[in-house]
Amino acid sequence: MGDRPMTTGASKISFGTDYGCCFVDLGKTRIMAQVSCELITPKENRPNEGLIFFNIELSPMASPAFEMGRQSELLVKLNRQLERCLRNSKCIDTESLCVVSGEKVWQIRVDVHLLNHDGNLMDAASIAAIAGLCHFRRPDVGIQGEEVTVYSTEERDPIPLSIYHMPICVSFSFFQQGTYLLVDPCEREERVMDGLLMIAMNKHREICSIQSSGGIMLLKDQVLRCSKIASVKVSEITELINKALENDKKARKTGGKFGFAESLPQERITALKTDVSHVEMSDVKEKANEIVQRAEVPPQTVPCPVLTAPGTGQVGEGLENSWGLEEEEEEEDETVELKMELEEGHEEKGKGDVVVISDSDSEEEDVVILNQVTTKEKASSSNQQGAVASKQQQKKKKKKKRGQ
């Protein structure tokens, strides 16, 4: 059986500025995990236990095949595996997350974002999730009788979660019916493999979860061998996580800089960093003043604009409906009354400008052509009102005629 050397691609773990943010590089695969918490009511059948919610996001950045909002099979598989690995193994003490039994418990939410897909997503996701959970600090809570106070980070130091053990997944890919075995396959190897065996284990050599997919048949000694390899790998990775946590803790204590910004590599030609720089403000005010004084006066606004172009009508609140459509009699009465009042207020230029055409082919009773040329806005509005009024009066007449 051919094995790849244990130390595959450079594994790197780093933490972000806020608690619970973790970056993992496994070879070229990059993953970011963020842990957050909030207070919710617990489940009815388990009033003493807090909840943990996992969410893996396959960002479209990771691969051109991933699309936003598409629930692909791979996503469901990864989510399920992560849940089994971390929730079912009970690595986190959920009873310590209880604040008030039956009323308020903490819900820990782990969001895992995949940034670059170069294979072996399960391993990277599990490392990121467990490292993030180890790094996370939840706000301190004080209970005094009936009152519960949640202290912010400034008031009291946040407290870490109680974690029993750290389960980490290790994946093995098989080729040619189990002849060849590769640890930590990359994306191209994943595409052509026959089957995959995933073992989740902690450093105490306890298997938390084991899953074989792809339909290959494995012999007992093959599985045992894989588990031995896994235990070696898991202890290495656990060392790595602990070291990274230590470094981060030291940096925060001594007041040194920490976070993603600091982990930006400086010795690469593709990276560059500058220092704090001042912005020259000397002639800013003159420039601003100049621009403001040079600006045109804003156009005069009219509270109720009226359209005067040919072939247009207007409909709207407070404006007269001039589309020439039929209206009900009730409304007619009201509008006619309104118009009477309005016409008294406005100057009337005369209704003589309106031309009425009776077109027997049209669906409407009559067609009214509005006057095109008007100088004053008020005049035009009164004209249009006049037009509608005259039309409606004619309609009334016609209906009366029909009635008779």
Next chain:
Amino acid sequence: MKPLSGFRSYCLYLTISVRSAIQTKEGTGVMPSSLSVQMTTQISNVKSPRQSSSFLFTSTMDVCASSSPTLREFGCEQNLLSRPDGSSSFVQGDTSVLAGVYGPAEVKVSKEIYDRATLEVVMQPKVGLPGVRERAREQCVRETCEASLLSTLHPRSSLTLVLQVVHDDGSLLSCFLNSACMALMDAGLPMSCLFAGVTCAIDTDGQVITDPNAAQEKESRALMTFAIDSTERRVMMSSTRGSFTVHELQQCIAVSQKASDKIFQFYRDSVRRRYSKTL
């Protein structure tokens, strides 16, 4: 919101220009005492609205020298992801953003445009699902990118820009814009101009702060983000929140234009470093 009219504005203008003239000629932050006394009496006689008086007091030259707006330290790394065609990570102080670009690639028939490339911007928040705020920001970034990309060179193709928040400590939209520009450069997509994002905040005293962090943003009276283009330093996109006067807006635009000089210089330096033979 009309500008101060008539005598008052003239007075304001006069005092400012004289002061700045003194500053630039003398080159020190100290004003001759007699002159300053004269100035202050003049100011007190002018009954100007609150913001303009504070504008005079706090942004005068002698105060300005100590509290001039600064840009936090920024850094960038390009080509850090192996799958996307172009990728960049942009860091402004503690705010950091990751951007990945795919394109030009195949486009779905429903989304294709016959004569240009279809640009899609996807923004991922750190916790939870994307909501309305992300959509609004996506729109801002998309309009800026469409204005600067030469999309007619790639008809019936798709360009996808994915932005991921790594840490938000203020000035997030301008960080998005900067990282988007660097990622588009890294992908080698043809652009007519580069763009830079600058955020300005006006705090309760009326002072202009560039590149505010989260605490400063929260206490600000107004927050404005501008995208400035590299060829003529004009405003390509602006997104504002809060209330401010026309004067303040023009001031912030002018400050952003000045600040964008630094960012464009940074782009040049990054690219020069990348294609140089030595570090």
